[in-house]
Amino acid sequence: xxxxxxxxxxxxxxxxxxxxxxxxxxxxxxxxxxxxxxxxxxxxxxxxxxxxxxxxxxxxxxxxxxxxxxxxxxxxxxxxxxxxxxxxxxxxxxxxxxxxxxxxxxxxxxxxxxxxxxxxxxxxxxxxxxxxxxxxxxxxxxxxxxxxxxxxxxxxxxxxxxxxxxxxxxxxxxxxxxxxxxxxxxxxxxxxxxxxxxxxxxxxxxxxxxxxxxxxxxxxxxxxxxxxxxxxxxxxxxxxxxxxxxxxxxxxxxxxxxxxxxxxxxxxxxxxxxxxxxxxxxxxxxxxxxxxxxxxxxxxxxxxxxxxxxxxxxxxxxxxxxxxxxxxxxxxxxxxxxxxxxxxxxxxxxxxxxxxxxxxxxxxxxxxxxxxxxxxxxxxxxxxxxxxxxxxxxxxxxxxxxxxxxxxxxxxxxxxxxxxxxxxxxxxxxxxxxxxxxxxxxxxxxxxxxxxxxxxxxxxx
Amino acid sequence: xxxxxxxxxxxxxxxxxxxxxxxxxxxxxxxxxxxxxxxxxxxxxxxxxxxxxxxxxxxxxxxxxxxxxxxxxxxxxxxxxxxxxxxxxxxxxxxxxxxxxxxxxxxxxxxxxxxxxxxxxxxxxxxxxxxxxxxxxxxxxxxxxxxxxxxxxxxxxxxxxxxxxxxxxxxxxxxxxx
Numbered sequence: 001x002x003x004x005x006x007x008x009x010x011x012x013x014x015x016x017x018x019x020x021x022x023x024x025x026x027x028x029x030x031x032x033x034x035x036x037x038x039x040x041x042x043x044x045x046x047x048x049x050x051x052x053x054x055x056x057x058x059x060x061x062x063x064x065x066x067x068x069x070x071x072x073x074x075x076x077x078x079x080x081x082x083x084x085x086x087x088x089x090x091x092x093x094x095x096x097x098x099x100x101x102x103x104x105x106x107x108x109x110x111x112x113x114x115x116x117x118x119x120x121x122x123x124x125x126x127x128x129x130x131x132x133x134x135x136x137x138x139x140x141x142x143x144x145x146x147x148x149x150x151x152x153x154x155x156x157x158x159x160x161x162x163x164x165x166x167x168x169x170x171x172x173x174x175x176x177x178x179x180x181x182x183x184x185x186x187x188x189x190x191x192x193x194x195x196x197x198x199x200x201x202x203x204x205x206x207x208x209x210x211x212x213x214x215x216x217x218x219x220x221x222x223x224x225x226x227x228x229x230x231x232x233x234x235x236x237x238x239x240x241x242x243x244x245x246x247x248x249x250x251x252x253x254x255x256x257x258x259x260x261x262x263x264x265x266x267x268x269x270x271x272x273x274x275x276x277x278x279x280x281x282x283x284x285x286x287x288x289x290x291x292x293x294x295x296x297x298x299x300x301x302x303x304x305x306x307x308x309x310x311x312x313x314x315x316x317x318x319x320x321x322x323x324x325x326x327x328x329x330x331x332x333x334x335x336x337x338x339x340x341x342x343x344x345x346x347x348x349x350x351x352x353x354x355x356x357x358x359x360x361x362x363x364x365x366x367x368x369x370x371x372x373x374x375x376x377x378x379x380x381x382x383x384x385x386x387x388x389x390x391x392x393x394x395x396x397x398x399x400x401x402x403x404x405x406x407x408x409x410x411x412x413x414x415x416x417x418x419x420x421x422x423x424x425x426x427x428x429x430x431x432x433x434x435x436x437x438x439x440x441x442x443x444x445x446x447x448x449x450x451x452x453x454x455x456x457x458x459x460x461x
Numbered sequence: 462x463x464x465x466x467x468x469x470x471x472x473x474x475x476x477x478x479x480x481x482x483x484x485x486x487x488x489x490x491x492x493x494x495x496x497x498x499x500x501x502x503x504x505x506x507x508x509x510x511x512x513x514x515x516x517x518x519x520x521x522x523x524x525x526x527x528x529x530x531x532x533x534x535x536x537x538x539x540x541x542x543x544x545x546x547x548x549x550x551x552x553x554x555x556x557x558x559x560x561x562x563x564x565x566x567x568x569x570x571x572x573x574x575x576x577x578x579x580x581x582x583x584x585x586x587x588x589x590x591x592x593x594x595x596x597x598x599x600x601x602x603x604x605x606x607x608x609x610x611x612x613x614x615x616x617x618x619x620x621x622x623x624x625x626x627x628x629x630x631x632x633x634x635x636x637x638x639x
Contacts, residue, residue, distance in 0.1 A: 022497075022601045143536055151543070153536075154545065155533050155537050155563060156556065156559040161566075164562070171570070171574065172573040172574070175577045176573075179577060179580070183600070186594070190594070203588050203589055206581065207586050207590030208586055208592075208593075208594075208600075210495045210497060210594055212494040212496070212509050213509050215498075216499070216504055217512040217580055217584060220512050220515055221576060221577065224515055225576070225577070228518075228522075228569050228573050242562075439498040440498070443498050443499065
């Protein structure tokens, strides 16, 4: 059996048995939902429905209802898209990259982080669809035998690469997540007493048996999917960044974008995981599985990726001057000192300064501080995309065309609505799905569980 | 003909593994092991071969690479070459760099979904199939060894029973199966 150094902090606190793990995860699913769940679900549902209403109004009327104008043809739609895709990067990073690196602390958080990923990518995917204005012709982005004229879709365009990248990412993440869920659904199935629940979980668990051969395949499939998902995570946000990196607009002409966007995505994704898990562990009494050490590990990731993002901001600024291209230099000067200075400096404060506070051990182990920083980071990352997109185009080459972007209430409604829908999905997940990867946590119980780890009579030496 | 199947239940994976080793050393053929999570190191003991799904994933992936290459060559070079921004589209090689992202994505798409579908089919785990484990506790905290009398014809039922009881089990269940 695998042994761990004695000084390494245990990942599972307290004296848990295999059965306790099952109990702790299945109890919240089998019990009645607490009143707080209904309240939160109600709020999220109302906000989500308001967003759906705004989307329907937009589709019925046209994208003129957004606050766009002839200079700023892209604003909140693409900002929100990149923001959500970025958030949707943590889950697969946690479950795939950390699986390849054999990081055991991922096991307590990967299930919910991946659920978060999938819901975030759903939200992201909505924006390119609705920004077409005519949602019903969305399938024109696919390379269909062409009945629509003489042209195929343009395979040289990063926007088309996006279509492939996002749909591959969403579907592969979904499959990866579900393959891991099957054995855990079987656990709930075998415990279920109510006939409806039994039936539902029987369908969801696909008749899983737990045979040795099946586990053998399960482990290989998880490993290979992790191996495939790892470059996928990096490629997806690189491709999203190509939308801006390959353009010739000053400010959208930066080759540093792919690594900078990927780091930013991991940064914001982990922040969202922190926001959700800090609440969830408390509400579902999972403190023994997701504790200070896990939070600290995630804070270290936030600190590292935050530093990469900060370095990228400053490099980008330096190169705009060093390039000697006056339009490029102006675009960046305008970001920092022009009419959108407040967005630029919000971004700088939230994304560059706040993660540096994680160098202090006391702060990165403080749950309240982590919670606040996680929200600050996500606000900062929204501003980052807003700064890149809106400030780069609001002043183009002819001063007569200079303009400002003011969001309409539909802009705001659609954005807030996606946050509502996201929480609707996440709350449903927390209510009906095993939020911890039961089968994985059980495998590390003996090597990283507090009561086994440093027990004097441990193992066969 | 009805067949006698014995299910020995354990409450610890290490005990099951030691027990399985003992049984196999005595020449007992273990038909199956059921567990709530993968028991590392059980496969060679009970003679489960490593899966070849990895090879399948590779084949699906290569298929994806080829389809993407052929597809984009047809769309962008053969059927309707477009002059985009003055960049030439006359041969596949001229334009290949722009095709790499989609080639990669499509490779991953085919490999991941192909392997996942093959995995579910090979396991015979699909929506609507009833639970196949012998005891509902095997998805919680119990571990089961399944031994079939027909595969161990050299031993009598009593001998098998005694050998199983010697391995630290907590319960022994017997069933007649068709």
